Amino acid sequence: MKYVDEYRDEAAARAVVDAIRRLVRRPWTLMEICGGQTHTVIKSGIDRLLPEEVILVHGPGCPVCVTPLELIDRAVEIARRPEVIFTSFGDMLRVPGSASDLLAVKSEGGDVRMVYSPLDAVTLAERHPERHVVFFAVGFETTAPANAMAVWKAHQLGLENFSILSSHVLVPPAMEAILSAPDNRVQGFLAAGHVCAVMGYWEYEPISARYRLPITVTGFEPLDLLQGTYMTLRALEENRWGVENQYKRAVTREGNRPAQDLLGKVFEVCDRPWRGIGVIPGSGLALKPELAAFDAARRFPATGPPPEEPAECIAGEILRGLKKPHECSAFGGRCTPERPLGAPMVSSEGACAAYHRYGRTL
Amino acid sequence: MCLGVPGQIVDIEEDSIGMPMGKVSFGGVTKRVCFAYTPDAQVGDYVVVHVGFAISQIDEAEAHQVYDFLKEMGELEELDVTQPAEALGDRRDRGGGGV
Amino acid sequence: MSDPTRPGRPTQQTAPNDPETVRPGEGAAPASAAPASSLAGGLVCPIPLSEYPTVQLAHGGGGRLSQKLIEGMFVPAFDNPTLAALGDGAVLALEELAGAGGLAGSRLALSTDSFVVRPLFFPGGDIGSLAVHGTVNDVAMCGARPFAISAGFILEEGFSMEELWRVVSSMRQAAADAGVPVVTGDTKVVDRGKGDGVYINTTGLGLVPAGVDVAPHRARPGDVVVINGPIAEHGIAIMSVREGLEFDTAVETDSAALHRLVADLLETLGPAVHALRDPTRGGLASALNEIAGQAGVGVRLDERSLPIAEQVRGACEILGFDPLYVANEGKCLAIVDRERAGEAVEVMARHPEGRGATVVGEVVGEHAGRVVLRSGIGGERVVDMLSGEQLPRIC
Numbered sequence: 001m002k003y004v005d006e007y008r009d010e011a012a013a014r015a016v017v018d019a020i021r022r023l024v025r026r027p028w029t030l031m032e033i034c035g036g037q038t039h040t041v042i043k044s045g046i047d048r049l050l051p052e053e054v055i056l057v058h059g060p061g062c063p064v065c066v067t068p069l070e071l072i073d074r075a076v077e078i079a080r081r082p083e084v085i086f087t088s089f090g091d092m093l094r095v096p097g098s099a100s101d102l103l104a105v106k107s108e109g110g111d112v113r114m115v116y117s118p119l120d121a122v123t124l125a126e127r128h129p130e131r132h133v134v135f136f137a138v139g140f141e142t143t144a145p146a147n148a149m150a151v152w153k154a155h156q157l158g159l160e161n162f163s164i165l166s167s168h169v170l171v172p173p174a175m176e177a178i179l180s181a182p183d184n185r186v187q188g189f190l191a192a193g194h195v196c197a198v199m200g201y202w203e204y205e206p207i208s209a210r211y212r213l214p215i216t217v218t219g220f221e222p223l224d225l226l227q228g229t230y231m232t233l234r235a236l237e238e239n240r241w242g243v244e245n246q247y248k249r250a251v252t253r254e255g256n257r258p259a260q261d262l263l264g265k266v267f268e269v270c271d272r273p274w275r276g277i278g279v280i281p282g283s284g285l286a287l288k289p290e291l292a293a294f295d296a297a298r299r300f301p302a303t304g305p306p307p308e309e310p311a312e313c314i315a316g317e318i319l320r321g322l323k324k325p326h327e328c329s330a331f332g333g334r335c336t337p338e339r340p341l342g343a344p345m346v347s348s349e350g351a352c353a354a355y356h357r358y359g360r361t362l
Numbered sequence: 363m364c365l366g367v368p369g370q371i372v373d374i375e376e377d378s379i380g381m382p383m384g385k386v387s388f389g390g391v392t393k394r395v396c397f398a399y400t401p402d403a404q405v406g407d408y409v410v411v412h413v414g415f416a417i418s419q420i421d422e423a424e425a426h427q428v429y430d431f432l433k434e435m436g437e438l439e440e441l442d443v444t445q446p447a448e449a450l451g452d453r454r455d456r457g458g459g460g461v
Numbered sequence: 462m463s464d465p466t467r468p469g470r471p472t473q474q475t476a477p478n479d480p481e482t483v484r485p486g487e488g489a490a491p492a493s494a495a496p497a498s499s500l501a502g503g504l505v506c507p508i509p510l511s512e513y514p515t516v517q518l519a520h521g522g523g524g525r526l527s528q529k530l531i532e533g534m535f536v537p538a539f540d541n542p543t544l545a546a547l548g549d550g551a552v553l554a555l556e557e558l559a560g561a562g563g564l565a566g567s568r569l570a571l572s573t574d575s576f577v578v579r580p581l582f583f584p585g586g587d588i589g590s591l592a593v594h595g596t597v598n599d600v601a602m603c604g605a606r607p608f609a610i611s612a613g614f615i616l617e618e619g620f621s622m623e624e625l626w627r628v629v630s631s632m633r634q635a636a637a638d639a640g641v642p643v644v645t646g647d648t649k650v651v652d653r654g655k656g657d658g659v660y661i662n663t664t665g666l667g668l669v670p671a672g673v674d675v676a677p678h679r680a681r682p683g684d685v686v687v688i689n690g691p692i693a694e695h696g697i698a699i700m701s702v703r704e705g706l707e708f709d710t711a712v713e714t715d716s717a718a719l720h721r722l723v724a725d726l727l728e729t730l731g732p733a734v735h736a737l738r739d740p741t742r743g744g745l746a747s748a749l750n751e752i753a754g755q756a757g758v759g760v761r762l763d764e765r766s767l768p769i770a771e772q773v774r775g776a777c778e779i780l781g782f783d784p785l786y787v788a789n790e791g792k793c794l795a796i797v798d799r800e801r802a803g804e805a806v807e808v809m810a811r812h813p814e815g816r817g818a819t820v821v822g823e824v825v826g827e828h829a830g831r832v833v834l835r836s837g838i839g840g841e842r843v844v845d846m847l848s849g850e851q852l853p854r855i856c
């Protein structure tokens with residue numbers, strides 16, 4: 001496959017690993033903040049190929065994992081309504097709420113359907129005027145434009161039976177939250193390539209300057225990750241900071257203008273709770289007031305008190321890269337992919353699930 | 363965030379509300395994609411697709427930069443960079459080619 | 462070659478358009494005034510669709526309507542004297558089945574499987590052909606030669622009679638091609654909303670010839686893992702027509718009967734074949750994990766050696782699936798003596814189901830019970846059992 005295979009080339013990968021080995025003079029801790037990148041690292045075994053001095057930690061890069069428990073419970077509640085067709089991306093279906101999850105609602109007779117694209121949810125609304133279609137709009141900046149377009153299209157079509165349950169999160173505030181924490185150990189960042197394909201990377205320049213740490217926009221194939229790691233380590237060894245772009249084939253500094261424009265028309269920035277971390281100011285997206293009719297949270301108000309997280313789950317520390325999954329007392333025992341206590345074990349992008357699945361027990 | 367896969371545009375046309383939609387091929391499998399965010403992309407171009415949307419057009423010149431990078435690291439004598447396509451072809455044909 | 466799997470009857474290859482294959486029942490011929498509808502395949506549904514366009518509760522009730530369905534559709538479709546005798550069960554002459562070698566040393570293999578696939582019809586196959594191939598293969602993986610299968614149907618009230626006929630025709634074809642007759646069966650009908658169109662259970666019987674001993678625990682360090690062709694085709698074919706995910710692809714299910722390929726392998730390699738497994742649900746990963754666990758050995762795979770078609774790869778990429786966990790329905794893993802591995806590949810390749818046969822890994826003494834993969838870039842990871850179902854991901 002073009003633009004995929006070239007970046008999985010073994011000889012090239014080995015060359016980069018060797019270069020990293022020669023380059024590194026002291027230990028460095030780098031964070032990647034994207035579930036897709038976590039996945040590639042573990043799946044291709046990059047973390048085991050890198051020299052010991054290079055510590056790769058995984059940040060809260062899984063939008064499924066950071067969706068608040070409250071919102072999952074809300075989704076479950078809405079999905080139970082007989083008039084609702086509840087649509088969602090596949091990976092949200094198994095995330096545990098406090099008592100149930102969307103797959104369980106489906107098995108109890110709820111009309112829960114998986115869609116590949118948010119536009120498919122709009123099509124369902126067009127086809128079923130007698131029902132109300134709710135779409136669980138989850139994601140980082142990569143997915144937000146797609147979700148925005150769904151709302152925009154519904155708006156253009158004058159649909160009254162479509163709404164979204166919004167769970168959008170933004171990366172730069174999360175990075176700041178991690179870097180500004182007193183116990184922060186992260187010295188360099190690999191920025192998520194597809195988030196930057198949409199938003200560009202100019203937003204990261206002030207962060208890099210403020211915290212004096214290098215940030216490298218990185219792609220998702222093994223060679224991308226190795227190259228991004230190399231570039232970040234090189235900057236650290238040379239005592240430089242700033243933003244560099246490894247993923248030039250898909251990312252420009254300005255990003256995707258049409259996407260940003262539509263985001264500005266549909267959403268506005270808001271404060272948002274991140275599961276396991278807490279509220280991060282200005283880290284979420286909410287529908288603009290003029291599009292409030294498409295807000296499922298408004299249309300279907302919450303009933304009942306906010307839920308509590310299982311005490312044993314240390315998702316917060318995992319998501320901030322302070323602990324590794326196997327350092328959790330419940331990992332692999334009371335918390336497994338079959339019976340997850342918290343989100344990083346459920347979503348296949350979550351660090352805990354990735355570690356469990358690919359056998360990282362040390 | 364996020365699963366974005368590169369694919370080649372097969373066709374583009376406007377839907378009922380004027381949105382550019384079409385098919386993208388991923389190794390022969392095609393899926394319907396929205397091109398609203400890549401208005402300049404043409405049939406034959408490569409785009410990165412995420413949840414049914416093209417979010418970026420692949421810059422083919424930049425795509426080859428991985429080889430420049432390796433040259434920079436002085437490892438390039440081991441790889442035949444002048445004909446990268448052929449080198450790839452050799453590696454792909456060896457083992458696990460499939461039907 | 463004489464086929465010991467067909468009791469008393471020479472193997473009959475009938476063309477799909479042959480009107481002789483469908484006779485309006487050997488017992489009570491349904492009195493149909495209205496013409497039966499015709500289908501694309503040229504075969505005509507024997508149950509008059511204008512009278513019974515859908516399955517009724519009474520079709521499973523054991524009374525007249527039941528009889529009409531069985532004698533009008535099932536018996537003529539599966540077309541063998543054992544079934545036509547319509548006893549409560551099938552009675553088969555074992556000595557005849559054993560053939561010239563006799564029964565001494567033979568063992569009986571029994572396998573059952575239920576088929577609940579959705580959608581019912583998918584590129585290259587349907588629930589019917591799947592039900593035949595699946596059980597024929599399970600019996601074959603025991604080292605046995607399948608000689609008969611049973612078919613139990615659980616139909617939902619309101620299910621389309623025409624679709625039922627399509628499914629039954631497909632089973633008929635699959636059974637005939639495999640040379641394994643459907644000798645007995647059962648039909649039940651459940652209330653509308655309590656089923657999913659149709660569920661099928663098939664149970665198969667086979668004879669394991671004397672001297673054949675294939676079992677997971679026979680896998681030992683040094684063995685080689687061979688597969689008969691490219692992976693992940695069935696799962697992707699299903700996904701491509703599943704609502705919400707539809708995509709265009711030429712990928713068809715690999716659903717096929719593997720018993721002849723297996724018989725050839727066992728005849729040629731004898732005790733050098735240690736274990737056999739068909740990697741269905743859960744894919745290659747789950748099947749190999751099971752063997753590793755049962756045998757107390759480790760298995761090593763090499764990502765570069767995994768055979769996979771370009772389109773299947775593309776589909777897995779866009780859905781975010783790992784092909785190691787995607788279902789196969791026409792694949793057979795053989796764990797064989799290292800010295801005979803090349804020969805195993807050659808034997809498989811002699812069969813249409815073995816095009817693309819190749820070595821995919823080896824059995825080792827380390828990491829007992831675990832499967833480890835060498836990745837394309839030279840890294841390593843553990844390939845675990847599948848937990849839950851693979852869901853398409855956005856990240």
